[in-house]
Amino acid sequence: MNSNKLNGxxxxxxxxxxxxxxxLIRHAALSRLKNHADASEIEVRExxxxxxxxxxxxxxxxxxxxSGDALRITFKVHFNTRMAKKLxxxxxxxxxxxxxxxxxxxxxxxxxxxxxxxxxxxxxxxFGVELGISLPxxxxxxxxxxxxxxxxxxxxxxxxxxxxxxxxxxxxxxSALIEILDVAKLGxxxxxxxxxxxxDDGEEMDFL
Amino acid sequence: MSRINFxxxxxxxxxxxxxxxxxxxxxxxxRIPGVFLIVNEHHEVLxxxxxxxxxxxxxxxxxxxMPLSTFFPNESWKIFAHNIKQVLNSENxxxxxxxxxxxxxxxxxxxxxxxxxxxxxxxxxxxxxxxxLVTVFGDDISAxxxxxxxxxxxxxxxxxxxxxxxxxxxxxxSFSSCLESMLDCGKLAGxxxxxxxxxxxxxxxxxxSIDGIKAIRACLGKSExxxxxxxMRFPTEIFHNTxxxxxxxxxxxxTYQPIVFNxxxxxxxxxxxxxxxxxxxxxEMLVAAQDREKAIALEKQSLAVYESxxxxxxxxxxxxxxxxxxVAALLWKHDRNEIPDLxxxxxxxxxxKRVNDxxxxxxxxxxxxxxxxxxxxxxxxxxxxxxxxxxxxxxxxPADGGAALTFAEAVRxxxxxxxxxxxxxxxxxxxxxxxxxxxxxxxxxxxxxHRADSLLYMAxxxxxxxxxxxx
Numbered sequence: 001m002n003s004n005k006l007n008g009x010x011x012x013x014x015x016x017x018x019x020x021x022x023x024l025i026r027h028a029a030l031s032r033l034k035n036h037a038d039a040s041e042i043e044v045r046e047x048x049x050x051x052x053x054x055x056x057x058x059x060x061x062x063x064x065x066x067s068g069d070a071l072r073i074t075f076k077v078h079f080n081t082r083m084a085k086k087l088x089x090x091x092x093x094x095x096x097x098x099x100x101x102x103x104x105x106x107x108x109x110x111x112x113x114x115x116x117x118x119x120x121x122x123x124x125x126x127f128g129v130e131l132g133i134s135l136p137x138x139x140x141x142x143x144x145x146x147x148x149x150x151x152x153x154x155x156x157x158x159x160x161x162x163x164x165x166x167x168x169x170x171x172x173x174x175s176a177l178i179e180i181l182d183v184a185k186l187g188x189x190x191x192x193x194x195x196x197x198x199x200d201d202g203e204e205m206d207f208l
Numbered sequence: 209m210s211r212i213n214f215x216x217x218x219x220x221x222x223x224x225x226x227x228x229x230x231x232x233x234x235x236x237x238x239r240i241p242g243v244f245l246i247v248n249e250h251h252e253v254l255x256x257x258x259x260x261x262x263x264x265x266x267x268x269x270x271x272x273x274m275p276l277s278t279f280f281p282n283e284s285w286k287i288f289a290h291n292i293k294q295v296l297n298s299e300n301x302x303x304x305x306x307x308x309x310x311x312x313x314x315x316x317x318x319x320x321x322x323x324x325x326x327x328x329x330x331x332x333x334x335x336x337x338x339x340x341l342v343t344v345f346g347d348d349i350s351a352x353x354x355x356x357x358x359x360x361x362x363x364x365x366x367x368x369x370x371x372x373x374x375x376x377x378x379x380x381x382s383f384s385s386c387l388e389s390m391l392d393c394g395k396l397a398g399x400x401x402x403x404x405x406x407x408x409x410x411x412x413x414x415x416x417s418i419d420g421i422k423a424i425r426a427c428l429g430k431s432e433x434x435x436x437x438x439x440m441r442f443p444t445e446i447f448h449n450t451x452x453x454x455x456x457x458x459x460x461x462x463t464y465q466p467i468v469f470n471x472x473x474x475x476x477x478x479x480x481x482x483x484x485x486x487x488x489x490x491x492e493m494l495v496a497a498q499d500r501e502k503a504i505a506l507e508k509q510s511l512a513v514y515e516s517x518x519x520x521x522x523x524x525x526x527x528x529x530x531x532x533x534x535v536a537a538l539l540w541k542h543d544r545n546e547i548p549d550l551x552x553x554x555x556x557x558x559x560x561k562r563v564n565d566x567x568x569x570x571x572x573x574x575x576x577x578x579x580x581x582x583x584x585x586x587x588x589x590x591x592x593x594x595x596x597x598x599x600x601x602x603x604x605x606p607a608d609g610g611a612a613l614t615f616a617e618a619v620r621x622x623x624x625x626x627x628x629x630x631x632x633x634x635x636x637x638x639x640x641x642x643x644x645x646x647x648x649x650x651x652x653x654x655x656x657x658h659r660a661d662s663l664l665y666m667a668x669x670x671x672x673x674x675x676x677x678x679x
Contacts, residue, residue, distance in 0.1 A: 054337020056254055059272045065219070080269045132213055135223040139230050141272075142246060142255040145333040145341060 010153055014183050016190045022161045025073060025176045027194050028119035033165050033172070036112050037087045045164040047173075053149035053160055057173035060084075060106065062138045064113040066120050068131035070185035071178070075116055078141055078173040081105045086170065110136040127188040149177065156181055243311075243324065243346030246331065249296055249339040251276045251289060260346075263313045263322075276344075281321065284309050288326075295328045296340050304329040311346065322350040369460075369480035372467065375429045377401055380475060390458065390480055392450040405480075408457070409446035417443040424464075428476065432468045439464060445483070459487040520595040522573055523580020531594045535604050535653060538592070542606075543650055550647035551612030553603045554660040555583065555619065558639045558672040560599035571630045572599075575638060582622050586615060602657070609646035609679035616642040616675045624673060639673035646679060 010018075026044055034042050057078035066073040085097040088108035092100055113136035121131040152158040157180040165172045180186065237244065237257060244257035252273045261271055264279060277285045291305050305328045310321040324346040331341040360383070363370060369387035372380035379396045388394060393404045406413070406421050420441040427438035442464055449457025460480045467475040518530035526534070542550040557563075557579060564572040576599060583601055587593040591605040605612060623640050630636060643663030647656055659678065667676040 052335075052337045054333070054335025056272075056338060059269050067215075067219075080272075082267075082269050132215075135220055135227065137223055137227050137230065140234060140255060145254075145335065145338050147337075148334050149337075 010157070013187065013190065014157060014180070017180065017183055017186045018157065018159060018178070020189045020192065021071075021073075021178055021180075021186075022176075024123055024189070024192075024194055025075065025116075025120060025161065025178070026163055026174075028116045028123070029075070029077075029163075029174045030165060032112060032115040032119055036091075036108075036115060037167070038090065039167045042165050042167045045166050045171075047162045047164060051162060053162065053175075054145055054147055056141045056144045057162075057175070058141045060109075060138060061141045061144065062106070062109040062113045062136050064117045064136040065134040066117045066131050067134070068124070068129060070129055070182040071124075071131065071180060073117075073120065073179075074177040075113060075120075076144075076175045076177075077109055077113055077116075078144075078175070079109050083170050083172070084108055106138045110138055123192070123194065124189075127192055129185060129189075147177070157183065240345075242348060243344065245276070245344040245346075247276050247292070247342050247344055249292075249341070251292065254338060254341070263311070265314045279311050281310065281312065291326075291328055292342055295330050295342055298330070301330060301332065308349070322348060323353045325349050367482055369478075369482075371396065371478055373401055373424070373428070373476040373478055375474060377425050377428065379404065386482075387480070390460070390482060391448070401478075405448070405462075406443070406446065408450045409443075409448045409460075411449070411454075412447040413443065416441075417446070424476070427466070427473050430473055432466060432471050432473055435466050435473055439466075457484075459483045520580065522577050523595050523601075524584050525580050525593045525595040525601065528594065528596060531592070531596075531602070531604075532653075534592050538604055538606065539647065539651075539653060539656070542647055547606040549606060549608040549611075551605055551607055551609050552645055552647065552656060552660045553605075553612050553616040553619075553675075554596070554643040554657070554664045555579075555601040555603070555616075555640045556642075556664055556668070557599040557623075558641055558668070560638070563636070563638065567630050567634070567636070571628070574630070575628055578626055578628065579623055579638070579640070582626070583619055586619050586622075591615075602660070609644060609677060612646065613644045613675060613677045613679070616644045616677070620673070620675055641667035641672045642675035643667060644675055644677035 030042060030044050034040055058080050060081060061076050061078045063074055063076040066075065081102055082097075084105035085100040088105050089095070089097050089100045091108060092104050114133070117133040117136075121133060124131050149160045150158065151160075158178070160175060160177045162173065162175045165174060237255075240257045241259060243260045243263070244255075245253055245260060246255040247253055253271050253276055254273070256268065256271045261267060264271070266274075277289070280288055287307075288309060291307060295303050295305050306326065308323060308325050310323050313320060313322050327345040329343050329345075331343055333341055363383045364385040366384070367386055368384055369390040370383040371387055372382075374380045377400055378398050379401060382388075382396055388396060391404050392408075393399065396404060401424065402421060406418075410418065420443045423438040423441035427435050430438075443462060445459065445461050447457050448460050451457065459482070461483050463479045463481070465477040465479070466473045467477055518527055519525070520527050538547070538550055541547045557575065560572065560575070563575060576595075579599075580593075580595060580601070583593045583603060587603060587605075591603060594602045594604070596602045603615070605615065607615075620640050620642055623638065626637065628636050628638070641664055643660040643666070645656070645660045645663055663676045663678055667674050670676065
């Protein structure tokens with residue numbers, strides 16, 4: 001993506017907040033998946049150079065909203081059920097991927113969405129920004145064509161981020177539509193150190 | 209709880225409802241009957257329903273991003289892709305295109321092409337991620353087409369010419385392969401019915417039938433209520449001849465069926481039946497019947513001639529002509545024991561010449577007729593009574609000499625009692641003499657008769673009015 005185009009004439013601190021938010025969400029997605037899939041080798045990869053926002057990334061997607069006064073994040077994980085079954089069967093106590101139903105595969109990624117959102121709000125809680133999370137929803141990947149990825153700078157700063165989480169035997173696409181409603185409340189984020197230990201917490205989430 | 213939390217709680221409930229609605233909607237889309245696809249402008253499949261996946265024997269993830277061209281024969285795909293382009297480039301955002309095309313299916317029990325009726329429409333999207341999209345609906349019409357083909361085969365195999373007549377009097381669709389050969393015309397669609405059907409038949413049509421051709425045009429495009437009065441005048445049988453030989457044509461029976469839409473006769477379904485073979489057979493049967501009548505008349509005539517030849521018109525007894533064949537058969541049967549006995553009685557009217565000379569031939573004929581009548585009345589089948597000549601009579605019977613003598617005596621006594629009124633107050637009586645004998649095996653007719661004649665002579669010599677016999 002063209003970062004000049006994305007950032008335009010934004011003040012440097014807003015650019016820094018945008019970059020930090022991207023980093024934090026990617027970090028949450030990566031760390032939660034390592035745990036959820038029990039695969040430490042997973043790494044973040046950038047999308048193909050030919051990627052255009054709105055392109056359908058898989059047959060299904062789970063999305064979850066993280067929302068507060070300062071910020072809204074729509075996090076999406078794009079997956080195929082065949083791959084989801086491979087990852088999920090251990091959690092659901094099955095002998096193999098064939099034992100996993102479609103619903104269980106979907107629930108696996110709904111739970112992953114929850115974990116990522118939970119991790120994000122934990123980080124923000126650390127520097128006093130309160131956020132809530134929605135229920136995760138699953139729908140067909142096709143509906144990505146109706147997503148609005150228009151970038152805005154004022155009054156709300158809107159932008160999106162897309163990345164892949166790749167392991168030896170699978171690859172998963174994630175995306176986040178980020179809307180900064182009050183950049184002043186996020187000022188502390190710029191200097192926030194994303195602590196691996198903090199991200200790996202075992203706190204109970206306050207599901208609403 | 210903060211306002212955020214209240215808001216999220218409300219949203220949470222909404223999301224639960226949406227989640228449920230989403231699952232149901234997806235389930236409905238999955239179960240759309242026929243083929244349902246969403247395809248991007250690079251012709252990749254983005255969404256497919258269950259029927260489609262069943263047809264191509266793939267699951268949703270296999271199908272995702274598969275090139276749609278995979279499921280079409282090469283040449284068909286070019287047209288399909290062109291049609292997608294047409295819809296995408298149309299200025300009308302609601303543009304849709306309908307067409308028929310076969311698709312390759314790969315179910316476990318078949319791997320073949322099936323005919324579909326396709327509808328392509330455009331979908332508007334929020335981003336450029338997939339470019340422009342189209343939805344593709346496909347109705348499997350292969351069963352309907354197969355039924356049509358079977359029906360067409362039936363139509364083609366029956367020896368009928370079936371076609372529709374358009375409102376303007378031109379031929380529309382033809383439904384049988386033999387129609388062109390029946391009408392001896394290569395290009396029927398669009399031709400005027402008068403040209404191809406009636407013009408080659410005008411020579412044999414009555415004025416009434418020719419007038420009926422106008423009635424065909426008159427009913428087209430008019431109310432179905434008037435159809436009846438027109439149809440009564442339609443020509444129903446013509447001799448259709450396009451050949452130089454005046455006999456080398458076809459007898460066609462024509463039936464008409466109106467095709468009505470909104471009470472208006474829009475078309476006529478016309479069925480031609482080639483009745484040439486039937487008409488020819490009927491004509492042959494007519495000729496044969498006439499020949500048979502002639503033969504019967506001739507036979508009757510011959511029989512009459514034969515009867516006159518073998519029957520003596522005066523006495524109704526057989527003539528000598530008949531005797532030869534009929535008696536020969538009796539002798540043959542007696543020689544071979546097929547009949548046990550055969551006898552002969554020979555009668556001669558006494559002094560007949562004197563009666564003739566005295567009272568004239570007319571009186572003689574009267575006597576001969578009455579005597580013949582007596583003999584005839586005493587001779588049931590298979591007795592053969594014959595007027596042998598003049599006043600001489602011979603009777604053959606399959607009986608022994610005793611029975612023959614009884615017969616001879618009965619006849620002689622009845623004749624003796626007859627009274628002949630010759631007019632002028634003259635009444636006479638006559639007598640007869642008889643020779644009676646039985647046939648000897650292998651005796652020829654001449655010898656047999658000679659013996660009877662000898663006995664007759666003896667009866668004459670013995671005083672007449674008596675029977676002399678040799679048993």
